[in-house]
Amino acid sequence: MRTETGQVINLADYRPTDFVLERVDLTFELDPTETKVETRLIFHRRENTNPNAPLVLDGDELVLSSVLFDQIEIDSERYTATPDSLIIRDLPASEPFEITITTLINPEANTQLMGLYRSNGIYCTQCEAEGFRRITYFPDRPDVLAVYTVNIIADKAANPLLLSNGNFLGGAGYGEGKHFAAWFDPHPKPSYLFALVAGDLGLVEDTFTTMSGREVALKIYVEHGKEPRAAYAMDALKRSMTWDEETFGREYDLDIFMIVAVSDFNMGAMENKGLNIFNDKYVLADPETATDADYANIEAIIAHEYFHNWTGNRITCRDWFQLCLKEGLTVYRDHEFSADQRSRAVKRIGEVRHLRSEQFVEDSGPLAHPVRPSQYKEINNFYTTTVYEKGSEVTRMIATILGKDLFKQGMDLYFERHDGDAATVEDFVQCFADVSKRDLSQFSLWYHQAGTPHVTVSCDYDATAKTFTVKLAQTVAPTPGQPDKKPMHIPLSFALLANNGAMITPASTSGGEVGENLLHLTEAEQSFVFHGVSERPVLSLNRSFSAPVILNFAQSSDDLALIARCESDLFSRWQALTDLALPVLCEGVKQVRAGQPVLFNDALKRSLLAIIADETLEPAFRAQALALPSEADIARELGGDIDPDAIHAARKAIIADIAIAGLDIFKGLLEQMATDAAYTPDAKAAGQRALKNAALTYVVQAENNPLKAAEAYAKADNMTDLSHSLSVLAHHFPGMTETKAALTDFESRFANNALVLDKWFSIQATIPGEDGLGRIKTLMQSPKFNAANPNRVRALIGSFAFSNPTGFHRADGASYSVVTEEILAIDKRNPQLAARLLTSMRTWKLLEPQRANKARAALTTIANANDLSNDVRDIIDRILTA
Template structure:
C-alpha cells in the first residue's frame, strides 16, 4: 500500500506541534514476518493550543492492532486511520495523557530498507529521514524530542545480541526460548535517531577515557569471522573521540558507544544516538581486501558519524529544511579531522575535486537548490552534495572570514546556547554574529541562493606608481525558482608572487575589506589596489579554494607556471597545474570532434613533469597533480553540446603525449615508489602507492603497456596495487587475453568477499566504449550479482551511469534506455536507491542534441510508469521541467 502523498512542504508553513511529547516507551517482540511493537507515548497539550485540536501521528505501511488512551481502549469514533496518519480526537485539555499504540510490521518483506527490516538474519533500523513512521504511529519530525526507553524481546538462539540507543539497563530470560534487553537514552532525541539491532553478531571491544576521566565502553558489531577487519575502524573511532575533545571541546556523554556493520544499507552510515549503523564497506578493512581509499573512507565516515553526537544529535534540526545545519557542519568537521590525520593540502584537493565533480553540476542543472531549501516534495531527495559538500564549504567560509579564534568562539556559543535544541540555520549564524560582534546577514545569502557564483578577475600593474590593481565582478546564475540573485560575500584568499618566487607584501591595500591574506568581495563589481609593489607580481587567487566559485581569470602560461613552482599554498600549485591542463584538454576534445590531431603545449607538459619529479613535494600531492581533470570535468568546462566520445578521445591523446615525454620520469617513479615490508595504511605509504600507480597508468600508454600492467597485477601484494593494475588492464586493454585472465583470477580469489566483488563489478562497468553496455547487461546475469543489495547495484548500474561517460552516453541512446529500465525495476522495492542512481541523468541537457533527445525520451518513459514512488517522480518532474 503506497502512502506517498507527494505534497509540497514549505519552510514558511512551519509551526510547532500542538502536543509536547514527554516520554517514549517501546516494547518490541521481534518476529521475521510479524514483529509486534507496543508504543506508549506521554503527551501534554502545548500552551495556547485549541482544546479541540486533535493529535496527529504519522504512519506508513503499518497494521494497527490496538489503540488505547490512558490504558482504555479507544472507540472507533474517536480516531481516524489512513495509510499515512492516525488522528486522535477528544483529548485531555491540560493534564498529560498516555497513548498506547500497538502495531504489527513485517521486517522480512521490507525491501525499502527504511524503518525496521531484516537482512542476512539481522534486524536493523534506518529511520532518517522519515523511517520511524514505518515502525509505529508517531509525530515523526525532527523537532519532537523525548527520552526513549526500549525493551527488545526476541528468540535467544537467533538473536543473542539485542541493541538500542543509550545505556544498557539490563536483560535476561523472558520465556521459553526468548530473552530480553532494556535500554534507556536519557538525552531527548527525535525519532529519526532511534535505532534497534538484533541478531547473531561478533563484537570487537575497547574503551576510551574521556577528558573528564570517564571510561566509555566501545563496541563494534560485525558478522562472525570478520572481527579482525574492524580493528582500523576502532582505531579511527578512538582518534575521532580524542580529536573532538581537543579541537571542539566536545566530550562523549553516554556509558557506551556502539557501531553495527550491515551489508544491506541504503546510506553510508547513520548517526543514531550511541548506536551508529554502518554500511559494512565503511567498517571492514584489511590489507588483502581494502584499498588505501577504503581506509581513508572508513576513517572519515567513522569520524563523521561520531561527530554527529554533538552536531546533529545533542543539537538537532528544527525541521528538514535545516538539514545542512547537521550535515554540512559535520562534513566540515570530518574534513578537518582527516586533514589533521593526513595531508591537509592533499585532502583539500580531494574535497574540491569531489565538489566540482558532483556539486557544481547539481548547482547548474534542474536539481539545483539552495543549501537551505525552502520547499521539498520528498525529503530523501535533498540528501545532496549541495546540502553536504556545499554546506561544508559555507561553514569553512565562516571560519575563513572570522579566523580560527573567532570561529571557535562562535562554535562554543552555539553549543552553549542550543544543547538539547532543535535549531535553525539562523540560530547557527547568530551564534557567530554575537560571539564576534559581526553582521553576517549578507554572508547568509550562501544558505539561501542556489547556483555557483562566477567571479571574473583581471589585473593591471602601474610601474610608475608601484600599484597593482585587481578588478573583480561576481555573477550568480539563474536557477530553478530563483531568476535574480543578490551579490554574495565571497572571501578570496590571495598571494602576490615575485619573479624570484618569494611572496610580496604590499604596503597597503584599498578598495574593500582585507583581513590578512583574504579579500572580501561584497559588491557586484569591486577593485582592490595594492600599493608599494616594486615590480609586477603574479596573483594567486582563491587559494585553498577559500570560496566555492567558478573563477574566470585569464592568466598566461608563464604566470601559472610561476604559481605551480613557487606558491606556498600547495592547493594553489595544484590548481595552477589544472589551469594549465584544461585548455589543452578542451582543445583536444574539439579537435577530436573535428577529426583533427591535437598537440599539447610543452609548457604544461614540462610543468607537470617537473612537479612529478620534485622530491621536495609529498608523493600524494604529486599523484594528485598527475591525475588530470576527468572526462566529466572537461564536459563541465565545455558547458554544453558535449560529445563524450570526442572528450574521451581527446583526453587520451593528451595523456599519451605526456606519457611519451615523461617515460623516463614515470619509469623511475614506478621503481622508486614501491613500498617495502608489511602493508600499512598510513598517509605516507598510501601517497607512495598513489604516485607509483599514477606512473603505471602513464607507462601503460606506451609500447608494452599490457605486459607491464599484467606484471604489476601479478606482483601486487595489497588490494590498492591490485585494483589499480586490474583497472589499467581492463580499461586500456579490454579485449586482451591478459585482461580476461586477470579478471578471472581476481574473481576466483575473492568471490566469497562481497565488498571486493563490488570492486570487480565496478571495474568492468566503467570500461570505456560503446561495448560497455553489453558487458554490463551480461554482468546482470552473473550469479554473483545481487539485485537487492544496494552496494552491488551501485557497483554495477551506478558505476556505469555515473562513471562511464562513453558507455552510458552512447550516441544511439541505448545507455539511457537501459538505465530507465533499471530505475523502473528498482523503484518498487527500493525507491531511495532508484532515485540516487537516477540523478546520473541530471546533466542530460548538456549533451549534444541527438543524445539529449534520447535522454529526454528515457526520462519520459520513466515518468509514464504507473505507481512511481514520490522519490523518483519528484526527480523526474524536476529534470523534465522547462528551464
C-alpha cells in the same frame, strides 16, 4: 510535515506541534514476518494552542492492532486510522495523557530498507529521514524530542544480540526460548535517531577514557569471522573521540558507544545516538581486501558519524529544511579531522575535486537548490552534495572570515546555547555574529541562494604609481525558482608573487575590506588597489579554495607556470596545473570533433613533469598532479553540446603525449616508490603507492603494452596495487588475454567477499567504450549480481551510469533504455536507490542533440510509468521540467 502524498512542503509553513511529547516507551516482540510494536507515548497539549486540535500522528504502510487512551481502549468514533496516519480527537486541554499504540509490521518484506527491516538474519533500522513512521504511528519530525525506553523481546537462539540507543538497563530470559533486553537513552532525541539491531554478530571491544576521566565501553559488531577487519575502524573511532575533545572540547556522554556493520544499507552510515549503524564497506578493512581509499573513507565516515553526537544529536534540526545544520557542519568537522590525520593539502584537493564534479554540476542543473532549501516534495532527495559538501564549504568560509579564535568561540557558544535544542541555520549563524560583532546577514545568502558564483578577475599594474589593481565582478546564474540573485560575501584568499616566486607584501591597500591575505568581495563589482608594489606581481587567488566559486581569470601560461612552480600553498599549485590543462583538453576535444590531430602544449608538459620530478614534494601531492582533469571536468568546462567520445579521445591523446615525454621519469618513479615493507594504511605509505600506481598508468599508456600492468598485478601484495593494476589492464586492454586472465583470477580469489567483488563489478562497469552496455547486461545475469543489495547495484549499474561517459552515453541511446528499465524495477522495492540512480541523467540537456533526444525519450518513459514512488516522481519532474 508529511511528504508521502508528494505535496510541496514549505519552510514558511513551519509551526510547532500542538502537543508536546514527554517520553516514549517501546516494546518490540520481534518476528521475521509479524513483529508486534507497542508504543506508549505521554503527551501534554502545548500552551496557547487550539484546545480542540486533534493529535495527528504519521504512519507509512502500518497495520494498527489497537489504540488506548490512558490504558483504556478508545471509542472508534474518537480516532481515524489509515496505513499512513492516525488522528485522535477529544483530548485533554491541559493535563498530560497517555496514548498506547500497537502496530504489526513485516520486517522481512521491507525491501525499502527504511524503518525496521530484516536482511541476512539481522533485524536493523534506518529511520532518517522518515523511517520511524514505518514502525509505529508517531509525530515523526525532528523537532519532537523525548527520552526513550526500549524493551526488545526475541528468540534467543536466532537473536542473542538485542541492541538499542542509550545505556543498557539489563536483560533476562522471557519464557520458552526467548529473552529480552532493556535500554534507556537519557538524552531527548527525535525519532529519526532511534535505532534497533537484533541478530547474531561478532564483537570487537575496547574502551576510551574521556577528558573528564569517565571510561566508555566501545563495541563494534560485525558478521562472525570478520572481527579482525574491524580493527582499523576501532582505531579511527578512538582517534575521532580524542580529536573532538582536543579541537572542539566535545566529550562523549553515554556509558557505551556501539557500531553495527550490515551489508544491506541504503546509506553509508547513520549516527543514531550511541548506536551507529554502518554499511559494512565503511567498517571492514585489511590489506588484502581494502584499498588505501577504503581506509581513508572508513576513517572519515567513522569520524563523521561520531561527530554527529554533538552536531546532529545533542543539537538537532528544527525541521528538515535545516538538514545542512547537522550534515554540512559535520562534514566540515570530518574534513578537518582527516586533514589533521593525513596531508591537509592533498585532502583539500580531493574535497574540491569532489565538489566540482558533483556539487557544481548539481548547482548548474535542474536539481539545483539552496544549501537551506525553502521547499521540497520528498526529503530523501535532499541528501545531496549541496547540503553536505557545499554546506561544509559555507562553514569553512565562516571560519575563514572570522579566523581560528573567533570561529572556536562561536562554536563554543553554539554548543552552550543550543545543547538539547532543535535549532535552525539562523541560530547557528547568530552565534558567530554575537562573538565577532560582525553583521553576517549578507553572508547568510550562501544558505539561501542556489547556484555557484562566477567571479571574473582582471588585473592592472601601474609601474609609475607602483600600484596593482584587482577588479572583481560576481554573478550567479538563475536556478529553478530563483531567477534573480543578490551579491554574495565571497572571501578570497590571495598572494602576490614576484617573478622569482617570492611573496610580495604591499605597503597598503584600498578599495574594499582586505584581511590578512583575504579579499572580502561583497559587491557586484569591486576593485582592490595594492600600493607600494615595485614590480608586476602574479596574483594567486582563492588559495586553498577559500570560497566555492568559479574563477574566470585569463592568466597567461607563464603566470600559471610560476604559480605551479613557486606557490607555498600546494592547493594553488595544483589549481595552476589544472588551469593550464583544461584549455588544452577542451581545445583537443574541438580538434577531435573536427577530425584534426590533437595538438599538445609544451608549457603544460614542462610544469607537470617538473612537479612530478620534484622529490621535495610529498608523493601524494605529486600523484594528485598526475590525475589531470577528468572527463567530467572537461564536460563541465565545455558547458554544452557534449560529445563524450570526443572528450575521451582528446584526454587519452594528451595523457599519452605526456606519458611519452616523461617516460623515463615515470619508470624511475615505479622503482623509487616500490617497497618491500609490510603494508600500512598511513598517509605516507598510501601516498607512495598512489604515486607508484599513477606512474604505472602513464608507463602503460606510453608503451601501449599490457605486460607491465600484468606484471604489477602478479606482484601485488595488497588490494590497492591489485585493484589498480587490474583497472589499468581492463580499461586499456579490455580484450587482451592478460586482462581476461586477471579478471578471472580476481573473481576466483575473492568469490566469497562481497565488498571486494563490488570492486570487480565496478572496474568492469567503467571500462570505456560502447561495448560497455553488453558487458553490463552480461554481468547483470551473473549469479554474483544481487539486485536486492544496494552496494552491488551501485557497484555495477551506478558505476556504469555515473562513471562511464562513453558507455552510458552511447550515441544510439541503448544504454539509457537499459538503465531506465532498471530504475523502474528498483523503484518497486527501493525508491531511494532508484532516485539516486536517476540523478545520473540530470545533465541530459548539455549533451549534443542526438544523445539529448535519446536521453529525453528514456526520461519520458520513466515519467509516463505508473505507480512511481514519490522519490522518483520528484526527481523525474525536476529533471524534465527545469
